[in-house]
Amino acid sequence: MARDGPDVHRRSFLATAGALATAGLTTLAGCSAPTTAGLANGGFESGLAGWERGRELPTDPNTGAPVASAVTVSDEQASEGSRAASFFIDGRQDDGTLWVAQTTDLSDADTLAVDVWSPEESFNTITKVAAYAGPERPLTESAFDTTRAVEDHGGWRTYEYPVESATDGLVAVGISVVWEAEVRRYVDAVRLR
DSSP states (O other), rough: OOSHHHHHHHHHHHHHHHHHHHHOOOOOOOOOOOOOOSSOOOTTTTTTTTOEEEEEEEBOTTTSSSSEEEEEEEOOOSSSSTTTEEEEEEEEGOOOOEEEEEEEEEEEEOEEEEEEEEEEESSSOOOOEEEESSSOOSSOOOGSBOOBGGGGSSEEEEEEEEEOOSEEEEEEEEEEEEESEEEEEEEEEEEOE
């Protein structure tokens, strides 16, 4: 009985591909792919596993508590896979920033890339992308690069940011509301290159 038929070769290929993916090696047949360089769950397919939530929000004068906000994972929008991080802020009281962050080795990365979803293009800046990759801790709203408006497009768009090299660094992504409105935006495919 021959043991080297097509099923054996297919199983061998699948086992090798699985081992490469587990090791974080995703380049096949000369194609290069962006590296996650140690980021866990950058596509939020496993919920918020590996990510910590953060926020800096104004106080709601009606309740004395921070304004309503939530960071969850949703299957309503996704740029890759079937899930994305969903950021909600009740920005009617003023600005505020929500983010997710994780510690990782940044020494081999020079670019942080993140996909952000906008419901529509607008001339008004309602929210801005909040992105950070560097050594700062604890993280505050002022550390984020918030120079790019989310509403400069409709649908998904990739934004890229320089990385402050650090062996033990922090990657954080989210949104900052600047218009007095309730907003929900989606973030997906967080990766280091």
